Amino acid sequence: MNIQKRINKSARKYADKKVVVYGAGVYSQDLFENNDFSKLNIVAVADKKFENPKKREFFGYNCITPEDLKTFDCDVILIANLDVSLIQDFLEDELLCNTKNEDTEISSLAEEQTLRALQKEVNSLRASLLRTTPQASLKQIEIHLVEHCNLNCFGCNQYVPLAEKGFLDIEVFKKQIERLAELTQTRLERMLLLGGEPLLHPELLEFLSVSRELFPNTDITILTNGVLLNVQKESFWKQCAAKRITVSITKYPIKTNYAKIEEKAENYGVQMYYYGNTDKIKKTSYYWPLDLNRCQNARENFIKCPNANKCVTLKNGKLFTCSAPPHVHHFNKYFNQNVEVTEHDCIDIYEAQNINEILQFLAKPIPFCKYCDVKRRKEGLEWSTSKRVIEEWV
Ligand code: SF4
Numbered sequence: 449m450n451i452q453k454r455i456n457k458s459a460r461k462y463a464d465k466k467v468v469v470y471g472a473g474v475y476s477q478d479l480f481e482n483n484d485f486s487k488l489n490i491v492a493v494a495d496k497k498f499e500n501p502k503k504r505e506f507f508g509y510n511c512i513t514p515e516d517l518k519t520f521d522c523d524v525i526l527i528a529n530l531d532v533s534l535i536q537d538f539l540e541d542e543l544l545c546n547t548k549n550e551d552t553e554i555s556s557l558a559e560e561q562t563l564r565a566l567q568k569e570v571n572s573l574r575a576s577l578l579r580t581t582p583q584a585s586l587k588q589i590e591i592h593l594v595e596h597c598n599l600n601c602f603g604c605n606q607y608v609p610l611a612e613k614g615f616l617d618i619e620v621f622k623k624q625i626e627r628l629a630e631l632t633q634t635r636l637e638r639m640l641l642l643g644g645e646p647l648l649h650p651e652l653l654e655f656l657s658v659s660r661e662l663f664p665n666t667d668i669t670i671l672t673n674g675v676l677l678n679v680q681k682e683s684f685w686k687q688c689a690a691k692r693i694t695v696s697i698t699k700y701p702i703k704t705n706y707a708k709i710e711e712k713a714e715n716y717g718v719q720m721y722y723y724g725n726t727d728k729i730k731k732t733s734y735y736w737p738l739d740l741n742r743c744q745n746a747r748e749n750f751i752k753c754p755n756a757n758k759c760v761t762l763k764n765g766k767l768f769t770c771s772a773p774p775h776v777h778h779f780n781k782y783f784n785q786n787v788e789v790t791e792h793d794c795i796d797i798y799e800a801q802n803i804n805e806i807l808q809f810l811a812k813p814i815p816f817c818k819y820c821d822v823k824r825r826k827e828g829l830e831w832s833t834s835k836r837v838i839e840e841w842v
């Protein structure tokens with residue numbers, strides 16, 4: 449139902465009622481500008497912004513503050529805001545209880561469905577803006593300690609099932625994060641140690657020591673599929689506790705004794721959580737195809753890509769805005785392809801003058817974005833393992 453029809457319907461329903469419209473923000477202004485409200489008996493528009501400075505009129509209607517609603521003479525409050533449930537709770541549970549208007553009917557000017565669609569659009573716009581806005585400081589970086597994995601998910605967007613066995617050298621790691629500590633003055637919110645499967649690294653404990661030493665206040669998290677957690681030695685749990693390392697487990701639909709893992713984490717005092725903050729098994733597979741002809745619109749892709757300026761990856765002394773280009777060499781080698789990664793796809797941490805130069809770089813599309821066929825991406829597919837056929841990636 450379009451919004452004018454909804455307004456007319458409300459006008460018929462509340463024909464002899466005194467109506468207050470709640471909300472005078474951008475959404476409400478748009479409603480008043482583009483619709484005819486004359487059939488509704490609006491006695492006032494209420495909004496917090498009318499508190500200061502006092503305003504008398506909003507599209508010709510009397511202005512009141514939320515506080516005024518406690519005593520105001522009205523029968524119905526129609527919410528003109530995208531956060532309907534939030535405002536409804538505020539009115540019912542905080543503002544109007546035990547007041548004259550406690551039993552006033554509260555409804556929304558738009559249908560739930562319309563609001564949900566609008567909210568989705570707003571969230572997506574907000575996310576696009578975040579991607580293209582340089583961060584104030586480096587929030588999160590991902591470092592692959594291991595190239596290969598013991599699960600090999602279908603369509604892995606880091607091409608891990610195609611990788612040969614490979615371990616990050618501790619000296620290379622140390623050198624890189626020393627430079628990173630210098631650039632960021634150790635101001636980094638989160639360092640993710642992942643792979644492939646990071647628990648496969650024989651020197652994992654050493655990586656934990658080095659990262660904690662150089663980043664004393666950073667949230668350092670191991671991102672694991674959990675398969676090997678139950679066979680970790682005591683030294684692993686003790687090191688995680690001593691170095692304040694968090695263990696984040698992605699739950700897969702495979703047989704693993706999660707209760708035993710939880711118990712161990714608790715016994716050793718290790719912070720542990722499941723990816724997505726839920727203990728429900730939810731790992732799905734996805735299909736993120738590459739356009740081998742490189743015909744995609746880089747800017748459009750970057751704006752829409754959830755990994756852009758988020759899955760910032762450090763590899764071989766270079767920072768990438770996402771995790772695809774630093775790992776595509778596995779795809780190239782396995783399928784004998786030539787997906788190109790150039791110096792314009794990353795920024796060298798030893799050459800960058802300062803962190804701002806890096807933050808600016810990370811917020812811009814890279815040539816590699818032309819390879820990503822973002823429109824054809826599919827998510828939420830039933831989880832399965834890779835058959836290592838090119839169709840999983842193109
Ligand atoms: S290359 Fe661009 S579109 Fe592809 S994953 Fe990275 S940021 Fe996203």
